[in-house]
Amino acid sequence: MVECRWLRNPNFVKDLIQLYTRAGVEAISGISYTHYNHRAIYEAAQALGDTTFLTSQLYGMIDSYNLWNATIDNTTHLYHRTPLSDAQEFSLPGYVTGGPNGGPVQYWESFDNDYNTIWLGPETYRPNFNSYMVAGARAIATVAQLAGNTSLAQEWNQYGDGLYSRMLDMLYDNDLQFWIDVVEGTNLPVVGRELIGYFPYRFDVGTGTNMIRGLEAGLNEHEFITQYGPTTLEQTNPYYTALKNVTYCCIWQGQSWPFSTSVYLGTLARLARNNLSSIATPQLFYQAMETYALTNYKDNIPYTAESHYPTINEWSGDTTNHSEHYFHSTYFDNVFTNLIGIIPTLDNRIELRPLVPSNWSYFAVENLPYHGSLISLLWDSTGTHYSTPTHSPGLSVYINGGLLHKQSTLAPVNITLPSNTSSAVTKLAQQPRYENILSNPNAPWGLPNITADYVFSANGDIQPYPPWKMNDGLLWYDDTPDNRWTNNQTQQPYTTLSITLPRARNISSISLALMDDTARMNGIHEGGVMACPKAIRVALANGSVVAERSPWTDCVGNSVNTVLFAAPRAGGALPGDNDTSTSAVGTGQVVETDFLSVTVLNQQYYS
Secondary structure, three states, X not given: OOOHHHOOOOHHHHHHHHHHHOOOHHHHHOOOOOOOHHXXXXXXXXXXXXXXXXXXXXXXXXXXXXXXHHXXXXXXXXXXXXXXXXXXXXXXXXXXXXXXXXOOOOOOOOOOOOHHHHHHOOOEEOHHHHHHHHHHHHHHHHHHHHOXXXXXXXXXXXXXXXXXXXXXXXXXXXXOOEEOEEEOOOOOEEOOXXXXXXXXXXXXXXXXXXXXXXXXXXXXXXXXXXXXXXXXXXXXXXXXXXXXXXXXXXXXXXXXXXXXXXXXXXXXXXXXXXXXXXXXOHHHXXXXXXXXXXXXXXXXXXXOOOEEXXXXXXXXXXXXXXXXXXXXXXXXXXXXXXXXXXXXXXXOEEEEOOOOOOOOOEEEEEEEEEOOEEEEEEEEOOOOOOOOOOOXXXXXXXXXXXXXEEEOOOOOEEEEOOOOHXXXXXXXXXXXXXXXXXXOOXXXXXXXXXXXXXOOOEOOOEOOOOHHHHOOOOXXXXXXXXXXXXXXXXXXXXXXXXXXXXXXXXXXXXXXXXXXXXXXXHHOOOOOOOOOOOEEEEEOOOOOEEEEEXXXXXXXXXXXXXXXXXXXXXXXXXXXXXXXXXXXXXXXXXXXXXXXXXXXXXXXXXX
């Protein structure tokens, strides 16, 4: 959500938010990995400037927050989760409880170890998870206040403050001056610095001066900082390993994790821009940001996988059809918000607090969406680097192409936006939008739903590519995408897909993203058997045909193909080799229906 708030079209992040606030994925399938969505919803709205949308999500935010009540311990009233369910398996709590008789691991290779416990970890009160919930409660309180519900705001502020107080009592180690894990049930302190101890500050939780001194203690090459770090566990911990001790993808007792790093960068930026530390300086932040940028590469191409070795230039968690471009972390937001220093607010202003190095003589951010308008920043210390637009040396800030502010340095500044930006937000929110009405992000549950009269089965029993993967709202461009359906190895020349909508809708076309791997392998030799269908027919429930291409000559592989509808006509025989051409160019005829069938004719291909 925080990353998507910078997209030009605000509907993407709004849809993502409502996937949680409108009884979506978590309400249907249950809570899974921990997250800071409730704080992220508020942060997204700060960039959008759309308080009307934000306040409309209030009760959905509360309902989705309360789903996590199942993880509250009845005695400590803290939230707990296994490290695996915190997306951090093989982390420190597992090592201190996975050894002989439930004690600490003494030797890695030992029959006395409980490797399942080491992997999963015990139910644990984690400082990052509880800080997510503190920040989420405070975000709900802020939204309630914006909605004019003062009593509800007070209730959620009190809950957040109470949870923080309980965190402070149990999860803050005064000797280390650092947040630590505590095992739920036994209340065993897991003494040692993990990178998650930096998370609370990112969410404005635990911001006292003494806590800052504790954060500073780990900011050196002996603890967390490495060439491709930071590490997820301090290097001086006896359980730290720079390389993996099993072939499993993700080992969080040392590996560099982009998600953790992105949150850690948020903490460093807050300390640096407020000049609160002699160690967490703008220079240290930039060093960490540069390391993060260099880490997000593979074979000299920008790339993000699951986990990276902290001391060598190689991804440690990078599995085919799973890890490619793993969207677990923020990157653009760290550039725009933390490096360039664009601090979004719900007020009618933009706050700039850059952390770019002093030797940067120029940079530009062009047409960044903010509060319904487009913001551009131009830093040109000499006034000679950029030829257009006409400008003098220094920082120029533009809104919708017009000069809004000018200053000679990169000093922090608050700039009042024109009064018409609030109306721009409203106008943007009211724009008509085209929906993919076949998309179901909760698939395979609910409607819309797609079934097929044939599904490819590996080894006769496993179905790796079920039909619902066609309409789960995701479109992947991996070499061999997992996110698809295929009728490969069917016994019939035809395959029919049946699409059921929750209610009748006006539809004028259907789009299919079609894979073609027949010319793969860099031209060395021809590859697979996936290609465009030879023919296609789209029909209504009564058999009336609304689209037909036979042969489908303009189908393009590895692309999205849109077939416009024509006026319904009687079905007749399916298209095939002996038919004359039955293709007709549709004009986008609108039909009202809650059901469509799509029949494709295989194009036989022989390598």
